[in-house]
Amino acid sequence: MSLGGDKLNDSLEWTTSKPRRILCIDGGGIKGTLPAAILKELETDLQNPIGDYFDLIAGTSTGGILALGLALGRSAEELLTLYETRGPTIFGQENLDPDTETWLTKRLRSFRDTRRHLTGPKHDADVLASELKSVLQDARIGDAKTRLVIPAWDPDHRRPYIYKTAHHERLTTDFRKPALDAALATAAAPTYFRRHRTSDDVGLTDGGTWANNPVAIAVVEAITILGWHRGDIQVLSLGCSDEVYMLPEEPGLAQLNLGLLSLYGDGQSHGALGMAKLLLDHPYSGERLHRISPAVPAGFFSLDDTTKIKSLKGMGISAARNAKPHLRKLFFEQPAHPFTPIHSLPEVAA
DSSP states (O other): OOOOOTOOOOTTTOOSOOOOEEEEEEOGGGGHHHHHHHHHHTTTOOOSOGGGOOOOEEEEEHHHHHHHHHHHTTOHHHHIIIIIIIIHHHHHOOOTTTTOOOOOHHHHHHHHHHHHHHHOOSOOOOHHHHHHHHHTOOOOOGGGGGGEEEEEEEEETTTTEEEEOOOOOOSSSGSBHHHHHHHHTTTTTTTTTTEEEEOOOOEETHHHHHHOOOOOHHHHHIIIOOOOOGGGEEEEEEOOOOOOOOSSOOHHHHHHTTTTHHHHHHHHHHHHHHHHHHTTTTTTOOOEEEEEEOOEEETSHHHHHHHHHHHHHHHHHHHHHHHHHHHHHOSSSSSSOOOSSSSSOOOOOO
16 A cells, blocks of 8 residues: 555545556657657557556657557557558658658748748648648647656736646546647647647647647656555656757857757756656655667657658657567556546437
């Protein structure tokens, strides 16, 4: 029994000590192909969809799309197929053949995209919505089979807006909301997509502006809201690649350019990982946080370059192959205990 000083309030899930497994997935646009491929490869040896093996799934932006799909029972293979087959359509590159594109046509396309990016969102959010609806359909967050934490940002009130399943008695609102709203909100990256206006007219933007790596949020949720003992928690954290770069001694905008996004993203991610490790007492009282995010050259991948989908998929498959022996005994020996939400959607009459 895990009772006593760690109990936070009477509503927390303290009954018996049992393993608690958390999956966290970073944001990264089309680079979400990489964690999708990792999950697909890990799922190959499992009897159930991989989402069934986790007690809590947290995801931001593209990671939020994956988290929602997994929690709603979609297989990792189905979600990877979304990236492979529909990614080019989402990012306006469906007619692009990277094997035949010339240097000149590539430069012209880049110039056209940059000009559009300067004056408004680079991509059409309606296309993204259409493609995501084909996967999420009319599901609501309350249909999730696994606890969810999906960060977005409310720019009108300048504060976080986190979609959650009804895994605590205070969480009485989000379970009624469309899963599509949460997916479009967490993925509404400023300048790439317009702000998402939800079904109840709340205007939200990408959770990656403050929590691109949601691992610290997930661990805080587990320990404080759910009341799980840190000694019972195992976390699998999946990134969309880590860029390797060196900063000049006195950089200006010309030297950093869009590298500013990587710089600030790195800071948030490493800070989140550090906080999560402290909360879990990792590694001092046990290995509890397992991170997969392959290193890549700076600038090789971008948020919306779909010509690199095959490379991202291959990297993910290879990374999962190497990690399987270690992760199997920690996460995949048996499915997680069934999640029973505290508040449920009304049953639809037949």
